[in-house]
Amino acid sequence: MHVQGPSGFHLGHEKRTLIDTSLREIVAPAWSFHQGRTGRFMLAAAIMVIAGCTSGSGGSALGKDPEPAATQEAQAQAPGASSKFGPTAVGKKVDQFRGDFDKLKQNTLTRSQQLDTIRNQTAANVNTYNNLVGAIRSRLQMGSTPGNPELLANWSQAQTLLTQIDADIATLNTLSAQVSSDAGTSSFLLENIRAAYSLSGALEEDHRQLRLLEDEVNQNAIVIDRALLNLNAEINRQQQVVTAERTGLVQIAADINAGQSYPAQARNVRAIPPAAFAPVNFTDKKPLVKIVFDKPDVTYEPALYQALSTALQRRPDAVFDLVAVAPEGGNPSAAQKNADAVFQSMTNMGLPAERVAKGVMASNKATNLEVHIYVR
Secondary structure (H helix, E strand, C coil): CCCCCCCCCCCCHHHHHHHHHHHHHHHHHHHHCCCCHHHHHHHHHHHHHHHHHHHCCCCECCECCCCCHHHHHHHHHCCCHHHHHCCCHHHHHHHHHHHHHHHHHHHHHHHHHHHHHHHHHHHHHHHHHHHHHHHHHHHHHHCCCCCCHHHHHHHHHHHHHHHHHHHHHHHHHHHHHHHHHHHHHHHHHHHHHHHHCCCCCCCHHHHHHHHHHHHHHHHHHHHHHHHHHHHHHHHHHHHHHHHHHHHHHHHHHHHHHHCCCCCHHHHCCCCCCHHHCCCCCCCCCCCCEEEEECCCCCCCHHHHHHHHHHHHHHCCCCCEEEEEEEECCCCHHHHHHHHHHHHHHHHHCCCCHHHEEEEEEEECCCCCEEEEEEEC
16 A cells, blocks of 8 residues: 655555545434534534545545536637627627628629620610711712612611610610619618617627628718719710710711712701791792692602702801692691791701791692792
């Protein structure tokens, strides 16, 4: 049997049996007097003896001692251990914000793809349109037959393409409204994220997730704002192009009907105030141009253009009277409709509307509907 000093000792089997026997002899009498003061004192002493004997061996006969309550509480409050209590209210909001942001980000990606698709489609339509219009103008500059059906077919196709470009602008407007809505959603989400910082009962991890999400929303907001800016610029640019080209198509139609392009100087005639006009009696006056509508499709524009050009060369400040003529007992409304068509042709040729006065009269000499043009 080996025995060590007080600082640490090991007992053999015989010694431990002797101690256990002694303890039973001490505890049994103490238990019999547990209701009195002496009994309680002896019980406490017995427990101290047991504790002293077992401390040296590093454990009790039942196994490892349980950890103190203070240690358990410290572990419960340690970082990461609070997940035992389930998600916090702020954590749940983070999850909700994350779901909202995922939808917003997907919308941003979808809008960007839609914009690229519309741009590619519009670019293709514009290229085809410019090719058609360029070919028509080249043919007209070289001279063509009046009302050439091939040029009219190309003109019709160009008009269809211009209508499609206009429809693309409408689609861009719809897309711009959707992107504006996304921008509002982004601002609202960002406000809610920032407000969540002040909520009680959050973990450090909750705030870390809020910061990450806030950065992502800010970055996506920049993408949304840039897309909205580009969309508005694209819409304004295309609208200006379509407006100018519609005016150009009207002029091209007049050129096709005439079989040639009108000189640029004929389109820049100076306007004069409407006050220069006064009532005129056309009964005994000879018209500069007399157009007789004796069939459904009357080709009058080439002769009309030549007459107007000659008159303006002689008198650059000349003004014109456009008179719808109906036979006695005829239909003045039909005559007026023909006069409106001629007026449109005159303005298409570049003559300012302010230099044309319109009127209606009946004639006992006319057998068909007519339109007369007089020079002041």
